[in-house]
Amino acid sequence: xxxxxxxAVLIIALFMLIPLAMGAVAxxxxxxxxxxxxxxxxxxxxxxxxxxxxxxxxxxxAFLGSNASFYLQGPLFWTALAWNxxxxxxxxxxxxxxxxxxxxxxxxxxxxxxxxxxxxxxxxNLVAVIMLVFTLPYLQIQLSGxxxxxxxxxxxxxxxxxxxxxxYVVIIIYVWSGGxxxxxxxxxxxxxxxxxxxxxxxxxxxxxxxxTVAMFDQLAEARPENLVLADGAWMTWIAMFxxxxxxxxxxxxxxTRMYAVKSGRLFDLMPFLLGLAAVSYxxxxxxxxxxxxxxxxxxxxxxxxxxxxYKYAPYVLASFLVACGAAAAMSTANSQIHSMSSVxxxxxxxxxxxxxxxxxxxxxxxxxxxxxxxxxxxxxALYVPxxxxxxxxxxxxxTAQVIVPTAGALFWRRxxxxxxxxxxxxxxxxxxxxxxVPAATPPPFDAGxxxxxxxILNLVVFVVVSLTTTPRDETLLTRHDEDRALFDAxxxxxxxxxxxxxxxADGTRLADGTTGRDVR
Amino acid sequence: xVIWTLLLVGxxxxxxxxxxxxxxxxTPEIFGLPFIYxxxxxxxxxxxxxxxxxxxxxxxxxxxxxxxxR
Numbered sequence: 001x002x003x004x005x006x007x008a009v010l011i012i013a014l015f016m017l018i019p020l021a022m023g024a025v026a027x028x029x030x031x032x033x034x035x036x037x038x039x040x041x042x043x044x045x046x047x048x049x050x051x052x053x054x055x056x057x058x059x060x061x062a063f064l065g066s067n068a069s070f071y072l073q074g075p076l077f078w079t080a081l082a083w084n085x086x087x088x089x090x091x092x093x094x095x096x097x098x099x100x101x102x103x104x105x106x107x108x109x110x111x112x113x114x115x116x117x118x119x120x121x122x123x124x125n126l127v128a129v130i131m132l133v134f135t136l137p138y139l140q141i142q143l144s145g146x147x148x149x150x151x152x153x154x155x156x157x158x159x160x161x162x163x164x165x166x167x168y169v170v171i172i173i174y175v176w177s178g179g180x181x182x183x184x185x186x187x188x189x190x191x192x193x194x195x196x197x198x199x200x201x202x203x204x205x206x207x208x209x210x211x212t213v214a215m216f217d218q219l220a221e222a223r224p225e226n227l228v229l230a231d232g233a234w235m236t237w238i239a240m241f242x243x244x245x246x247x248x249x250x251x252x253x254x255x256t257r258m259y260a261v262k263s264g265r266l267f268d269l270m271p272f273l274l275g276l277a278a279v280s281y282x283x284x285x286x287x288x289x290x291x292x293x294x295x296x297x298x299x300x301x302x303x304x305x306x307x308x309x310y311k312y313a314p315y316v317l318a319s320f321l322v323a324c325g326a327a328a329a330m331s332t333a334n335s336q337i338h339s340m341s342s343v344x345x346x347x348x349x350x351x352x353x354x355x356x357x358x359x360x361x362x363x364x365x366x367x368x369x370x371x372x373x374x375x376x377x378x379x380x381a382l383y384v385p386x387x388x389x390x391x392x393x394x395x396x397x398x399t400a401q402v403i404v405p406t407a408g409a410l411f412w413r414r415x416x417x418x419x420x421x422x423x424x425x426x427x428x429x430x431x432x433x434x435x436x437v438p439a440a441t442p443p444p445f446d447a448g449x450x451x452x453x454x455x456i457l458n459l460v461v462f463v464v465v466s467l468t469t470t471p472r473d474e475t476l477l478t479r480h481d482e483d484r485a486l487f488d489a490x491x492x493x494x495x496x497x498x499x500x501x502x503x504x505a506d507g508t509r510l511a512d513g514t515t516g517r518d519v520r
Numbered sequence: 521x522v523i524w525t526l527l528l529v530g531x532x533x534x535x536x537x538x539x540x541x542x543x544x545x546x547t548p549e550i551f552g553l554p555f556i557y558x559x560x561x562x563x564x565x566x567x568x569x570x571x572x573x574x575x576x577x578x579x580x581x582x583x584x585x586x587x588x589x590r
Contacts (some may be wrong), residue, residue, distance in 0.1 A: 075556045081564040082534040088571070089527065213552030220546060220554075227546040227554040234539040241535055268579060272571040278564060287555065 008153040008310070008488045011319035013387055018483075022185045030497060044184055044260040048262045050273055051191035052184040053257050055331035057248055057274070058089060058194050059139075061392040063325045064145045068301035070288020074226040076233055078285065079241045086276035087245035088271030094249070094403075095258045096267035097410050102259040102486050104193060110255040110402070111347040117409035119476045120417035126424055127402055128347040134398025135336050136373070138251065140380040141391050142333035143168060145302070146380065149322045149329075152306035164381050167326070168374050171334045184260075190331035195280050197324020201309060202283025204321075205290045208312045226292050236448030240393070243451045247396025252339035253332070264490075333377075341369040394435050397451025401427040404458045408466065413477060419466030427458025523574045530567040534560050 044052070062080070069077035098113060107113050110131060112122035118124075143164050150163035158166070209215040219226055229237065248254065261267070291304045294312070298304050305325060309318035345366040350357060357365070384391070404423050408415030434441045434450030444455040471477070538556050550558020 075554070078557060078560055079535070079539075082531060085534075085564070085567050086569070132570065216552065216554055224546065227556075229539060229543040229556065234543065237539045238535060269575050272568060272575050275564070275568050275571050282561075355555075411539050 008315055008319040008322070009150070009158065011316065012150060012153055012323045015326065017325035018189060020406075022189065024187075040488055044257075045172075046260055046263070046266045048184045048188060049257065049261050049266055050270065052187035052331075052335070053091065053254070053270070054274060054277055055187040055191040055194060055327070056253050056257065056335040058191075058198075058280070058332070061141060061145075062281070063194065063242075063329070064148065064282070064302050064305055065141070065199060066284035067287045067305045070285050071291045071298070071301050071304050072288075073230065073233070075229055076240075077236060077281070077288075079095040079237045080244075080281045081278050083241045084281075085271070086274040087249055088274035090245060090249045091270045091274065092267050094406060094410065095254075095270075096264055097487060098255070098258045099261050099264060099267065101483060104483065105402070107259055109341070109343050109346050110252055111262040113255075114405060114409065114420070115478070117476070118405070118415075118417040118420055119473055121415050121490050123405065123420045123424075124347070126421060127405070128343050128403060130428060131250075131343055131423065132340055132397060134255075134395050135251055136377055136380060136395075137384070137391050138395035139333055139336045139340075139373070139377040139398075140384060141395075142329040142336070143377055143381040144386070146326050146333070147327035148300075148303050149306050149325050152303055152310065153319060153322050161382055168333075168378055171330055172370055172374055186334065187331045190327035193324040193327040194331070195277060197321050197327070198280040199284035200283070201305060201321045201324070202286030202290075204313050204317070205294070206286040207242060209290055209293060212286060215286070215293070218293055219289055223292050224287065230446040232444075235444050235452075239445075239449040241451035243393065243397050243400050246455075247398070247400035247451075250399045250402040250406065250411055251336065251396075252343050252505070256335070256339045256342065289352065293448035329403060337370050337374055337377075339368045340373050344369045344373070393451060394431075397431050397454060398428065400451065400455055401431070401458050402454070402474075404462045408462060409480075411518065412466075413480060414466055414471060415462070416466045416469045416472055418469040419462045419464075423458040423462030426461045427454045430454040432458050521580055523570065523577075526570045527567065527574075530563055530570060534563045536569070 006033060066077050066080065101107065101113060101116070105112070105116050107116065109128065111128045113124075114127050115124035144160075146159050146167040147164035150158055150166065151160050154163070203212075206215045207214050209218055216227070217493055287305050287308065291298065291308055295304065295308055298307060306318075306322050309321055313321070345362055349365050349369075350362060354361075354474070401424055404427070405415070405420035408420060431454035432446075434454060438450070441450045441453065472480075530558040538559055542555060542559070545556075548555060550562065552558075553561065
């Protein structure tokens with residue numbers, strides 16, 4: 001390892017120690033209750049919400065995968081400008097309603113929402129399983145992305161497997177200690193790094209070729225095909241526009257960030273803020289396109305950013321920017337681990353294994369779950385190959401399936417639990433089929449639209465089965481109408497004091513098969 | 521309704537014309553960028569402006585008893 005490599009690794013290590021310190025401080029402020037550990041007591045302020053949502057939303061997929069996509073596929077990833085806006089609009093339209101209901105009915109996990117709205121534990125359980133299964137590969141790509149960065153920064157002397165392990169140990173320590181508060185605080189730090197890192201890296205690299213305009217002029221001469229979309233790319237373009245934001249938005253980490261918000265007013269501003277932040281993709285676009293000219297033969301395109309930075313930028317600055325990339329991966333991974341832990345702990349462990357656990361014991365189960373899920377993702381990172389964007393899109397298409405029953409519960413009185421179950425099973429089933437047997441995907445969806453087709457099939461089955469099965473119970477529909485009237489009137493005072501459980505507080509089952517936490 | 525119409529027009533403009541009608545055109549350049557980059561960047565700016573306007577006029581909030589925006 002050269003002196004430069006050592007310096008680079010030390011700079012990245014410093015950026016990993018800062019969140020550890022923040023986690024320790026957050027841990028002192030936390031209280032040992034599930035509501036505090038998992039949704040920060042529903043008291044997350046505006047600045048923290050924006051940065052934790054943005055930092056969770058931007059991941060290795062955005063910071064590293066985007067560069068690789070521009071490098072390999074030209075403008076295809078530019079659809080990200082539109083999907084960032086769609087993500088913001090979803091946060092306003094759906095997120096604000098989910099926040100309102102979460103506060104009113106004291107939801108902590110996504111399952112709580114579905115069980116409460118559909119009166120069906122089965123729907124809640126299926127959603128929870130989908131979220132756990134499909135968040136794992138997305139977690140895996142954060143780990144891979146972070147490990148790539150450390151591997152390149154160390155000049156290859158810290159191998160991928162060790163780099164990934166170091167990366168995850170840091171995350172586990174601070175999520176373990178501080179819960180959502182630690183995650184949100186570190187995400188403020190990471191969010192700022194990320195935004196500037198993406199933009200500065202792009203400008204820096206393009207400057208090597210004389211600036212943005214000069215770089216594109218040279219690209220027009222050398223590789224004109226990289227300036228236009230490839231034949232048949234339209235399906236991938238549209239599928240990515242829909243599947244990416246919906247899938248990310250429906251991930252358990254974003255549900256947590258809907259429930260935890262203190263004030264409903266923030267949701268009105270989020271579309272603008274998240275849309276504006278999409279300008280950071282300008283940096284990725286410059287890196288990917290410059291890479292075509294500067295480094296045309298990179299064997300692993302996901303490494304194009306760190307490779308170019310260490311070659312064309314002073315190593316201190318390059319290391320700082322690589323640390324920003326690590327921030328992208330860490331800020332998403334920490335949120336995913338934390339939210340998956342809450343899903344398992346509250347939806348399965350407390351419900352089916354030990355319903356009489358104390359709050360303190362549940363927090364400990366949550367912490368051990370963090371350890372186990374991280375270990376699974378680590379093993380996947382070592383043994384499941386694939387480009388970050390490719391693996392990420394499959395994961396996002398899986399969580400995206402949840403939007404159908406979510407929208408049905410919020411906006412369609414005629415939706416039923418049977419419709420939700422049938423739609424989800426068909427959607428996930430076809431997604432698995434299209435992923436493992438690509439030849440089964442019919443045209444034109446065979447050109448990168450398998451995830452989108454599975455989402456469409458989910459929607460069709462959901463509507464048809466809902467219309468042909470018995471409507472939801474009158475009690476549930478009355479509750480739906482009352483909640484909607486309160487929301488439409490923006491009567492947020494009505495949720496200042498969450499409705500108290502009508503069922504046993506210890507989580508034992510009621511006559512309708514749900515728990516006291518499920519139905520209020 | 522006006523805001524949502526503006527937003528839907530913007531999203532449709534970002535997603536469909538570029539990919540269906542201009543997908544193999546790198547010119548005319550916009551701000552020195554190949555066409556599809558510059559074109560979508562312009563619509564992105566438009567969308568940000570609409571979303572800021574929406575926030576400033578308190579979108580989605582119910583009308584007050586007097587009938588004005590709250």
